[in-house]
Amino acid sequence: MALPWRSRRSSLVKNKPVKRISGVEVSIPTHFRCPISLDLMKDPVTASTGITYDRASIEAWLDMGNATCPVTNRELKQEDLIPNHSIRKMIQDWCVANRSNGIERIPTPKIPVTKAQVTDIVSEIAAASRRRDRARCGQLVAKVRSSVREGERNRGCFESNGTGRALAAAFGAFAGVSSVDGSVTRVLEEILAALTTLLPLDEEAASHVGSPESLTCLVSILKHGDLVARLNAAVVVKELLACGGARADGTADTAGLVEALVKLIKEPVLPQITKASLVAIFYLTNYSERTASRVVGMGLVPVLIETLVDAEKSMCEKALAVLDALVGCAGGREQAYGHALTTPVLVKKMFRVSDTATEFVVSALWKLCRGEEEAGDEGEGRGRCLREAQQAGAFHKLLLLLQVGCGEATKEKATALLRLLNGYKKDECIDTTDFKGLKQPLLPV
Incomplete structure (x- = not known):
């Protein structure tokens, strides 16, 4: 027997319109609407139970701790969701047909990365950094950045599968190269850019970024990198110091670090860089009166x-x-x-x-x-x-x-x-x- 809330939802679905700017109402076909949000599906996925939902709605449902299909009440896992390209194509065609009524065509969504794909990328980054293969590591890091930019789900998948630790380890590996030339600097900057998308650092990642070699490279980027690189370096230093007082005490002794951060505050080049540098200096001066006196002297x-x-x-x-x-x-x-x-x-x-x-x-x-x-x-x-x-x-x-x-x-x-x-x-x-x-x-x- 249908539950009362399901009956009410059915009546809403039949009557819910979309209004164009001019005020003309256009009824959305029932099978184009998500059973949860009742809105036009932008990224339809079909569950193992046979029900099609909008990805954002069903993933939000599962993220709330639910483990069943909202319609059938059968067991459901996030990995069981399969993109429904047929429905998505039909929805796009319907949008195009109703363009004159103010309906915009939904863009073709990108398929989120899977845990298996992320695990493979993380393994490859680790292998490339061990070989000091700059070109391959740069390609993989660019792939991580591109995927993370596609949505919060991708970011969460990379974050929960050790990508931050792998990137931090790769940064430490290339920072330890005896001769840091232009190509090494570029891959270090690329790794930093990817790492800032997966903050905060966990203990293992912080230990790699906080190594003497890594800190020396961070100081060099703070002094000589372009605006984006300096911003990323300042943000990573700030996050590193936020991890704990003992590490901050040792970090302050890195040659040129305090001076580089103070210069970015005294000679601002970008508000975000100034803010990150201020927070880093705050941690350094709070943990050490000696460092505070040094900063005052500057x-x-x-x-x-x-x-x-x-x-x-x-x-x-x-x-x-x-x-x-x-x-x-x-x-x-x-x-x-x-x-x-x-x-x-x-x-x-x-x-x-x-x-x-x-x-x-x-x-x-x-x-x-x-x-x-x-x-x-x-x-x-x-x-x-x-x-x-x-x-x-x-x-x-x-x-x-x-x-x-x-x-x-x-x-x-x-x-x-x-x-x-x-x-x-x-x-x-x-x-x-x-x-x-x-x-x-x-x-x-």
């Missing part, structure tokens, strides 16, 4: 402050993250104190970007103001940061932040900042009556 603090003036959200968040890390060391604070825009820009960005940015702003301001207090009267920026924060309206904003809520660490720093601001110049602070309505008690001085 003059990055003023660059970050000026970047914040008119940066868009994503860039702003990343620049704030790095600035917060750099003002954690004395040299970073001194450079920040010496820049006229530091405090006004930070206060301005407190509520104008995102919750993440707000946390970094409060943390950076707290480090700067606390640094003034700890420096005493001899500090170069003595009182300036607190005074400018008050004038820019930091007191009001911090009170509002505590009222609307924030993370525990940010709340502690905001509270400490309010105490500093409230105690620095009482005549410039808010009258106690302004605290009415706040849930928090009056902050002690």
